[in-house]
Amino acid sequence: MVKICCIGAGYVGGPTMAVIALKCPLIEVAVVDISVSRITAWNSDQLPIYEPGLDDVVKSCRGKNLFFSTDVEKHVAEADIIFVSVNTPTKTRGLGAGKAADLTYWESAARMIADVSKSDKIVVEKSTVPVKTAEAIEKILTHNSKGIKYQILSNPEFLAEGTAIEDLFGPDRVLIGGRETPEGQKAIQMLKDVYAHWVPEERIICTNLWSAELSKLAANAFLAQRISSVNAMSALCEATGADVAEVSHAVGKDTRIGPKFLNASVGFGGSCFQKDILNLVYICECNGLPEVANYWKQVIKVNDYQKSRFVNRIVTSMFNTVSGKKIAIFGFAFKKDTGDTRETPAIDVCKGLLGDKARLSIYDPQVTEDQIQRDLSMNKFDWDHPVHLQPMSPSSVKQVRVEWDAYAAAKGAHGLCILTEWDEFKKLDYQKIYDKMMKPALVFDGRNVVKAEELREIGFIVYSIGRPLDP
Ligand code: UDX
Ligand code: ADP
Numbered sequence: 001m002v003k004i005c006c007i008g009a010g011y012v013g014g015p016t017m018a019v020i021a022l023k024c025p026l027i028e029v030a031v032v033d034i035s036v037s038r039i040t041a042w043n044s045d046q047l048p049i050y051e052p053g054l055d056d057v058v059k060s061c062r063g064k065n066l067f068f069s070t071d072v073e074k075h076v077a078e079a080d081i082i083f084v085s086v087n088t089p090t091k092t093r094g095l096g097a098g099k100a101a102d103l104t105y106w107e108s109a110a111r112m113i114a115d116v117s118k119s120d121k122i123v124v125e126k127s128t129v130p131v132k133t134a135e136a137i138e139k140i141l142t143h144n145s146k147g148i149k150y151q152i153l154s155n156p157e158f159l160a161e162g163t164a165i166e167d168l169f170g171p172d173r174v175l176i177g178g179r180e181t182p183e184g185q186k187a188i189q190m191l192k193d194v195y196a197h198w199v200p201e202e203r204i205i206c207t208n209l210w211s212a213e214l215s216k217l218a219a220n221a222f223l224a225q226r227i228s229s230v231n232a233m234s235a236l237c238e239a240t241g242a243d244v245a246e247v248s249h250a251v252g253k254d255t256r257i258g259p260k261f262l263n264a265s266v267g268f269g270g271s272c273f274q275k276d277i278l279n280l281v282y283i284c285e286c287n288g289l290p291e292v293a294n295y296w297k298q299v300i301k302v303n304d305y306q307k308s309r310f311v312n313r314i315v316t317s318m319f320n321t322v323s324g325k326k327i328a329i330f331g332f333a334f335k336k337d338t339g340d341t342r343e344t345p346a347i348d349v350c351k352g353l354l355g356d357k358a359r360l361s362i363y364d365p366q367v368t369e370d371q372i373q374r375d376l377s378m379n380k381f382d383w384d385h386p387v388h389l390q391p392m393s394p395s396s397v398k399q400v401r402v403e404w405d406a407y408a409a410a411k412g413a414h415g416l417c418i419l420t421e422w423d424e425f426k427k428l429d430y431q432k433i434y435d436k437m438m439k440p441a442l443v444f445d446g447r448n449v450v451k452a453e454e455l456r457e458i459g460f461i462v463y464s465i466g467r468p469l470d471p
Helices: 013-023 036-042 054-061 072-078 104-116 133-143 164-169 182-195 209-240 244-252 273-286 290-317 345-355 369-377 406-410 430-435 452-458
Strands: 003-007 028-032 066-069 081-084 121-125 150-154 174-178 204-208 326-330 359-363 400-402 415-418 442-445 461-464
Touching (some): 003 013, 003 072, 013 054, 013 066, 013 164, 028 072, 036 066, 054 164, 066 072, 072 104, 081 104, 081 182, 121 182, 133 150, 174 209, 182 204, 209 273, 209 290, 273 290, 290 415, 290 442, 326 345, 359 406, 369 400, 406 430, 452 461
Parallel strands (some): 028 066, 121 150, 174 204, 326 415, 359 400
16 A cells, blocks of 8 residues: 655645545555644644635545644655645745745755655655755755665645635646656656546646746746736726726636636735745846846735735825724635635735724634734744744734624724625625714725625725726
8 A cells, every 4th residue: 555644734735635535545645744733633623724625525534544643753654655745934034035935844854754764755845845945855865865765756736725625626737747767757657646546647747856846936926927917907997997807807808818817906915926936036036037036026016016005095095094993804814715814915904004003803704813913913924834833923913803793893994995805795784884884984895896886875985906986
C-alpha cells in the first residue's frame, strides 16, 4: 500500500489530502501538523476551516485511510510520498524584506525529513514557493541523506477557497514538475498515478521543476492582474458615468478574453495573490529585470489604490468626517463561502475608517470575533505564521464591535459597507435596515451585490463600485 504524508494541515493540505484519500481508497493518507489545536479540530466535528462539501469528504474517509496527527516524525518516516504544505510568509526583515519568501518553515520541514527518513522518498512541494526552492530543498536533503534517495517534485495547488472541493474533484489541470532524469521521471509517474484515479490523463501536465514552480506564480499573477485591470476601469467608470458591469460584460464576450474573473470589487485578498506577486517581483529584481518587476508591482499598487479609494469615498460622502460615527461592516472574509481573512480587503478598509475615528460594527457569518480583533491589531505579514507562533494581539480594538446578525450591526449606523459578497446580503430586508439607521443612510457596496435602484427607492444613498453615483 502506498503511503502519503502531508506536512501542514492548512487550507491547502487538509482539503487536498481528504480528496486524495476519498478518490484512492487503497492509499493511506496522513496529514500532520505541529499545531495541536488544528489537528484536534480536524479530528472533531468542527473542522478548523469552513469549506462547502469538506465535512462530507472528511467524514467518509477519516479513520479509514485518512488520518490527522501531530506525530509528524512517525508518519514522515513511514511515507513513500511526502507533500509539504507549510507556511511561506513574506519576510519582514533582512534581505528581501517585504517581498521575498521566508522559507524557515520549509527548511525546518526538510531537515526533519532528512533526520527521520529510513527509506527513499518523493518530496512534493505543494505550498507555493519561489522558483528554485526545489533546488535548495534538494541540497538540504542530499547533503544529509545517509544513503537515502530523494526526488523532489513541484505540484502546485490551484484550488480556490470556497470552491476547493469542486476544484479538487474536477481540476482544470494538475501540474507536476520534476527532474528530467530517469529517476525524476519515475517519481513524476508515481505521483501521476495517484491523480489518475480521478483526473483524466490529458489534464495532467508534466514539466521540468522550474516551469512548474514558475507557472503557479504566473497563474496567480495573471488572475490578480485581471482584477486590478477591471478595478482600474471601475475608477474610470465612476468618473465618466459608465457602468463597470456593462463594460466587463461587453469585454468578456470576446472569446479571447472570456467572462470569468472580471468582477470589480473593493480589492482582491487571500493568502496567495499579493504574496505570490511580491515573490515574483523579488525574483525579477534578483535576475536584473527591473522593468518586469515594476510591471507586476503595479498590480498590487492598483489593488491598494482601490481600497484607499473606497475609504476616501466613505469619508467624503459623510461630510468629510466619520469621527464618532457608527459604520456597519457586512462581511470580513476575503471572499464568500470561506471564513478565511488572510489579506482580506476588509482589514485595510476597517483600519482606514478606524484611522478616521469611526466606530465599527462588524458582521460576518463565518469569521469569529477573536479573528477580527487579531486581524485589526496584527502587523502586515504577521498572519502567515503557524497560529501558535503568531505575535499575541495586544489589547482589543475598542472602537470595534462584532455582531452575530446583520440587522444588529446596522442598527443606529450612519453608513453600511458591504465588503464580502455573501449571498445572504442579497436577501436582507433593506427596508427594515433603513428604518433603524441614522439619516441620511448610506450604503457603500464594495462587491456590487445589492440592487442600487431598489435601495434608492427606499431612501438610501448608494455608492456601488464602478457604477454611476446618485444623481
Ligand atoms: C487564488 C487562485 O484562484 C487559486 O487558483 C490559487 O490556488 C490560490 O489563489 P483564492 O485566493 O482562494 O484562490 O480565491 P480567488 O477566487 O482567486 O479570489 C481571490 C480574491 O479576488 C478574492 O478576494 C476575490 O473576492 C477577488 N476577486 C475574484 C475579485 O475581486 N473579482 C473577481 O472577479 C474574482
Ligand atoms: P495554506 O493556506 O498554504 O494551507 P496554512 O497556513 O493554512 O497554509 O497551513 C500551514 C500549516 O503548516 C499550519 O497549520 C502550520 O501549523 C503547519 N506547519 C508549519 N510548519 C510546520 C512543520 N515544520 N511541521 C508541521 N506542520 C507545520
